[in-house]
Amino acid sequence: MKNPTLRTWPDEFRGVPNAFLRSALFGAVRKGSRIDLKRVAINSIGGVQISYTGTRLDQIDLSVWLSVLHLSRQQMLGQELRYKAYGVLKLMKKTDTGKNRKLLHDRLLRLAACTVEVVLGDISYTGSLIKHFYKDENSLEYVVILDARLNALFSKSGFSYIDWSIRSALDGQPLAQWLHGFYSSHAKAYGLKVSTLHQLCGSEAREIWKFTQTLCRAFDALSAAYNKHGKSFEYAIRGDLVHVQRQESLTQCRHLSRVEKTKMMRAVLAGREYRSSR
Incomplete structure (x- = not known):
């Protein structure tokens, strides 16, 4: 079976699973040392259940992960993807310095070493956020593999665009x-x-x-x-x-328009008065 590709999105946006945006998985925490967690339930809403094992994630981890996803969005998941550190840092709007290259490497390690368990209705995912990565010392490229099963978190209504x-x-x-x-x-x-x-x-x-x-x-x-x-x-x-x-x-806006049209039709069929909620 052919490996899937992520749903594409415009270059000025990033696609993110709603389950991650509506939870404390990538927490709003300050810089500093991080605690290690083992199958800890993550606070979330919308019927999402998340358990996490690994070093606690923060918003910098999310920016790194989203940059990798963005570079991968038109390529097949589960296969080797190659990136220069410079390219990832540029997407993150960070300068190409030794300090930032170390930050990138450390965060890739953290994303590869963790285990996330997500259950949302009949959709589930268990695995790391980066399945595997290493640095090719000859080409000086990062070689990254994303789990093909991540695609389940990017269903049509399961992810959102954020303005980068x-x-x-x-x-x-x-x-x-x-x-x-x-x-x-x-x-x-x-x-x-x-x-x-x-x-x-x-x-x-x-x-x-x-x-x-x-x-x-x-x-x-x-x-x-x-x-x-x-x-x-x-x-x-x-x-x-x-x-x-x-x-x-x-x-x-299109989503809300569809919701309003559905409400209107239900009201008409039931013989009720319809009032827009917008």
């Missing part, structure tokens, strides 16, 4: 990057408790009031990044509920 320019503008701000990914995975944002976001992002803050202060700064940075790129993002915290309104992507 906005994410890159938030480099060094892990909570703002996590929020960007989380809200990008929703066609329509609903009010959520501050405590829910605290759990979902994997925050290390022990007190909610401190997390709320950090959350406001992260939202401010996210709003500024959206505005800089000609898009809108607004938020408000009323009591303990967070409300978000942002400019939807064309794909998400």
Whole structure:
């Protein structure tokens, strides 16, 4: 059987499984030492069950993984894929220095050494985020193999586009990057408790009031990044509920349009009055 390829996406975006964007798998955690986890349940929403074994992942790990996926998106999974370190760092908008090459190598090791167990309805995946990799000392290329079964996480409704320019503008701000990914995975944002976001992002803050202060700064940075790129993002915290309104992507507008049409037809067939929720 022929190995699958990932669903393609425009060059200015990155495709990410919703299960990862809506969970603490790639946490909003600060720089520093990381703890090793063994089959730890990861906080998530949407009926997703995730267990993780390995060194805790963060937003830098996500950027590295997404860069590898982006370079791989038109090639068959399960086969050797070759990249220059320079090419991956360029995608990440990082300079080609010894420090950044070491960062890239260390993160590839972490992504290859972990085990992720994901269950979402009848879809499941168990394996590492990078099946195998090594550095070809002759060509100085990284040789990477991605598990073909990862394709199951990229079903039509199972992944989202994130705007890479906005994410890159938030480099060094892990909570703002996590929020960007989380809200990008929703066609329509609903009010959520501050405590829910605290759990979902994997925050290390022990007190909610401190997390709320950090959350406001992260939202401010996210709003500024959206505005800089000609898009809108607004938020408000009323009591303990967070409300978000942002400019939807064309794909998400189409999704919401299909949802509204389905609701309208059901209402008409049932003889009920229809009111748009948009």
